Amino acid sequence: MYNLLRKDLKLGVHPMFLIMPLLTGALMLVPAWIYFLVLLYFCWITIPNMFGGFKAQNDLMFTAMMPVSKKDMVKARVSVLVLLELLHIGIAMLYGLITTRLYPNLDYYFFKPSPGFWGLCFVMLAIFNLIFIPMYYKTAYKFGSAATVSITAAMLFALAAQWVGIQNTKMADIFNVTVGDHMALHSSILIAGIAIFIAFAWMAYRMAVTRFLKVEIQ
């Protein structure tokens, strides 16, 4: 399992994708932007490029010839994905802290960086994982439809959450104005988001293993 992770990070994942969190995360510095987009760049750019690389390099066949189990192959790939997502979200959070200090008096129309907002981001990535990972492991190399469906679902969640955040004045107030007064609620949303992220990644992994065991590696 550790060897597989090492293989992905040394051969399969271009170092550029490890730097990407720093670059896309910097978009958090755009004042009062739609910050869901910052994490969606991971889905739009890193996912198709990275999985396109695996496909082009015949990674599936290469890995299948190593003395590893199919279960570990999935576990390692899901771990790489989750690791990159955590890097993206973690670094975006740090930029978010800078943003709130850089512009303390902004009026936010879209969600302000707050613990509750990051909780929603975890849910968005959880939805992406739950759809992308099992769909991808129907073949373990075709990523087009899996990426399209999962990214669309993640975007729809972001759109719906943001729409409610604008339309519902109470929610807009809690998320954008009186964050400090509702820290308990924010923390619970963040914790719930993380819990959903972990649960969905685990479910995605289990479904992917079941599917991958039936895959014919050609």
Added chain:
Amino acid sequence: MLALDIRNLNKKYPNFELKNVSFQLEKGYIMGFIGANGAGKTTTIKSMLNLIQIDSGEVRILGKSMAEHETELKQEIGFAFGGVDFYTRSKIKTLTGVIKKFYKNWDDAAYSNYLRRFKLDENKKIAELSAGMKVKYNLAIALSHGAKLLILDEPTSGLDPVARDDLLDIFQSLVLDGEVSILFSTHITSDLEKCADFITFIDNGQIVNSSDKEHFRETYRLLNGKESDLHQVKDKLISYKVNSFGFTGLIHAGDFEPALDIRAAIPSLEEIMIYFAKKEEAHV
């Protein structure tokens, strides 16, 4: 001891089927796995390695069931799939650095020796290697992790005669001490005339014959006769060709009556393959 024991392998596709594929390879020998393009060589090899799911049958490698001990057995198997490339823009040393961590018996000294023996430069990228060098790189990897069974799918296809001869010499030297066994698939039968101990012939998803090389050839006779004599053997021929000089056809040695006034010779592997392929055409 058997290095490889394949029993009743079945796998059905919409347009192709492996039917009761069975053959055995003794430890310390080279087996050539021959068949025309599309006969089922690669499908058989992939079934053996659990890369594709078989419908039924059993694969035992070095005495252990592949289905139950896949990870453990892959420590002892070396692969080379001709024409399939991985991470071609990476340097040899980068790729080896990753691969060697997977093998518990990796031997750095042996690896360095093989690199020198095969004249491989660690700083070259995979894409910069010739087809023959790529096979040699795969061999260096396989032998450095102590592989006891080498499964090579078309390793000599696409190589020039010099590179092929060089590889065949290497194969022969590898089995000398009796520890390493080699199964290699090819449609270039002259390679097998040079180095194989055993031949397994697959045609249209079925094993036609699997035996030692000489016995394999002696199982058949290539007949040469006048067209007017054809009717005497026509029904027993596997297939035949007719031209202005008469006919040539392949027959099972047991079906041939020496009393007939027809010239009979032991066919080459290539001739056996060709006449079996003609049989398929005749049935289409």
